[in-house]
Amino acid sequence: MRFAFRRAGFFLLTLWIALTINFLLPRLMPGNPALAMVSKFHGQLNPQALHALEILFGINTQTSLWQQYVTYLHNVFTGNFGTSMSFYPASVRSVIGGAIWWTVGLVGVATVLAFVLGTGLGIVSAWRRGGQLDSVVPPVFVIASAVPYFWVAMVLVLIFGISLHWLPYIGGYNVSSDTPSLSPSYFGDVLSHALLPAAALLITTIGTWILTMRNAMITTLAEDYVRMARAKGLPGRRIMLDYAARNAILPNLTGFAMSLGFVVSGAILIEYVFNYPGVGYMLLQAVSGEDYPLMQALFLLITVAVLVAILIADIATALLDPRTRTAG
């Protein structure tokens, strides 16, 4: 329990720091970027939206920095992120609401697949140490870890999208021939559009799972209780799964939570290559459109999502694995 509280405290602190970074960044930058943005959109905005922007970025206001900070925190916690510039007059909140499920679906499915496949491969490759799989997988991962995410995505587009015409590679569904509905054809369309981006994400993230699981397994296989299980003459499959893998998998989970930031950055770039209508693509659109309110909100959203995932992984590990509780 103490462990959970400590983790939650750390989570809150990190959240607060992320919020503060988000608040301070535009104010610290040379030549106040928000000022340029506001003057750019001056004619297009109604005075009310303009005023909201000025408060958000601290320009043309007489209020103190502290006052601005309090207003900013209040806005964040009430979910008020202002108006989007590039999707004017939609609010930032509604714009994000439209994008978030695409990312959750894509990253969620790809991550679960990567976890299942990667952990499985890691277990087997550690169990047959020095075998064929074990001699191939780690070097392949070393190379794969150095390949840029977006480049993998581009190669997939080139091979399966452009050369072979097997799969669509633009957007989340066919905008011209399909409308969002609950029909099976729309569902199939969404699925076929998700295949290539998901494959790109899977290829770039699975290596971490394989290697960390393999390493954890190798350490666990040297434990006395595994030797004991062998001495008892238990079947190998049972030792591998019930004795070694069960104990090795939880540290692996924590390790993955720490690398979640990389999964997110991969997803941003992959969505960009595929014009996939998720959060990452939208972030880059906000950047190129100088839509700072949207950009700020998306940065916060991504950061909070990663922090929550890490917190959940931490607490789950603590609940399931007594070793971490005593160590903490």
Added chain:
Amino acid sequence: MSMPISGVSTAGPAGPAGPEPATGAPAGPAAPPATRALSRMARAVRSNRKATVGAVLLGIFILVGLFPGLIAHDNPNADAYAPRLGISTAHLLGTTAYGQDMFAQVIWGTRNVLIIAFVAGLATTGIAVLVGVAAAYLGGLWDGSLSLFTDVLLVIPIFPLLIVIAAYLHGGTTIVLILVITVTSWSYTARQLRSQALSLRNRDFLAAARVRGERRLYIIVVEVIPTMTSLLVACFLTNALYAVLFASSLQFIGLGDPNTVSWGTMLYWAQNNAALQTGQPMWAIAPGACIAVLGAAFALLNYAFDEIGNPALRSVRRTRVKRAG
């Protein structure tokens, strides 16, 4: 075969073989620990096939980056040729939609990537050394606050943060990219170095230095940091790899300086001109492959240094020594 795996000693050719004394032991030979560590690393690179491949690849890239004019005679920025030429002996990779020679762009682009890799890699490692070693050695409140700071930065996703900073700066020249990457990505290394320095803290040679009455700064700079040389090199390689990937990604999404000749910028222009769709795949494939190969060179080299610098491996050795004596 001989993979250096954290926490596990492998019987690889570059394993803890030979009569080396425990690192930094006070009764060591006359050579300073840093030099000894470096010569040990050189030996490891030679005896480990993967590391040799990595070193050779990196060497080739460095030569190309130093003397690009010897290989590619064209000016990489000049729109000197017909646009969208195919692959030929005159244009080994064809030309871009603007009529630039792609081969020249790839060759000249090497320099920019290498500068980012080495400067950002060194700077990141430097900050990490300062924070990590100071935290471990000063202890107490210093350790608490520095470690907390490190941990916070560690969980904040770096790449979105990089994007936001670069966006406010309206994209960046190479120097800005290096600065931004350095400021945001030192935390993981700092954590590694802190735990390594902590494990050194109570060793005899440091106690001896303290008894001699050496100043703290002297102990940190002359006694602690040199013993960590191999780990530092491994950290540098990792940081250089990530600097390459981050910088190329930022350049790719248009947050670099679009006039720089670099692989990431090539990919940006390729994406902007729909190079894949218009039958010019080389525009995107070639620079991406170069990033991947350079990254692989760093990653492969890292293997060898991981093996020597791995604190877990070292502790195995140390207990053996203790048991023998």
